[in-house]
Amino acid sequence: MINLSRDPIFPKGEKVVSKSFIGDAWLQMLAPGDYIFNCPMYNVTFEPGARNNWHKHPGGQILLVTDGKGFYQEEGKPARLIQAGDVIRIYPGVKHWHGATVNSQLAHVGITTNPQKGDVEWLEPVTDEEYNNCFTD
Numbered sequence: 001m002i003n004l005s006r007d008p009i010f011p012k013g014e015k016v017v018s019k020s021f022i023g024d025a026w027l028q029m030l031a032p033g034d035y036i037f038n039c040p041m042y043n044v045t046f047e048p049g050a051r052n053n054w055h056k057h058p059g060g061q062i063l064l065v066t067d068g069k070g071f072y073q074e075e076g077k078p079a080r081l082i083q084a085g086d087v088i089r090i091y092p093g094v095k096h097w098h099g100a101t102v103n104s105q106l107a108h109v110g111i112t113t114n115p116q117k118g119d120v121e122w123l124e125p126v127t128d129e130e131y132n133n134c135f136t137d
Contacts, residue, residue: 008107009066010043020122023050023099033115040115046070046106051099051131054123059114063088063098070106071134072098073126079134082106092117097126102135 013028024047033040043066054075063072065086072088073079075095082088082098090096092114100106112120 008043008045010107010109012045013043016044020053020055021050022053022125023047025050025052025099030109033112038115040112042110044108044110046100048100048104049102050106051126052097053125054095054097056093056095056121056123057090057112058092058119058121059112059117060092060094061090062111062113063090064109064111065106066109067105067107068100069104070098070100070108071131072096073130073134082108095123099126099131 010030011028012026014026016025016027026045028043029040030043031037031039031041051071063082065082065084065088067084069081069083071079072082073096081101088098098108
């Protein structure tokens with residue numbers, strides 16, 4: 001198991017208590033969106049095996065992976081391994097999910113783009129079968 005042996009870049013924040021996540025995850029708001037800087041940014045840390053549900057962002061999203069390893073998957077496409085240093089651009093309205101591998105934490109900065117287009121739309125959970133298929137591709 002990969003362990004974050006150094007201090008994380010950003011604080012883990014508060015534990016996420018939501019039906020939109022499977023496993024343990026933490027959220028720390030870094031920069032709330034406002035009328036000047038209309039680009040909310042937040043740090044999300046997933047424990048090994050944790051993931052969020054399928055979801056869509058009406059205005060898109062950017063993920064800056066800061067630590068660990070995980071998966072990112074768009075509907076109808078195979079999951080891809082993501083790791084520290086990766087930048088994932090998620091186009092508006094694309095159904096997707098992301099989370100940690102079973103052997104590593106995953107930390108990323110999420111940036112909500114075009115937030116005026118609406119809030120995230122949370123959908124069904126990523127099933128264990130869908131998640132476990134990530135390891136066979």
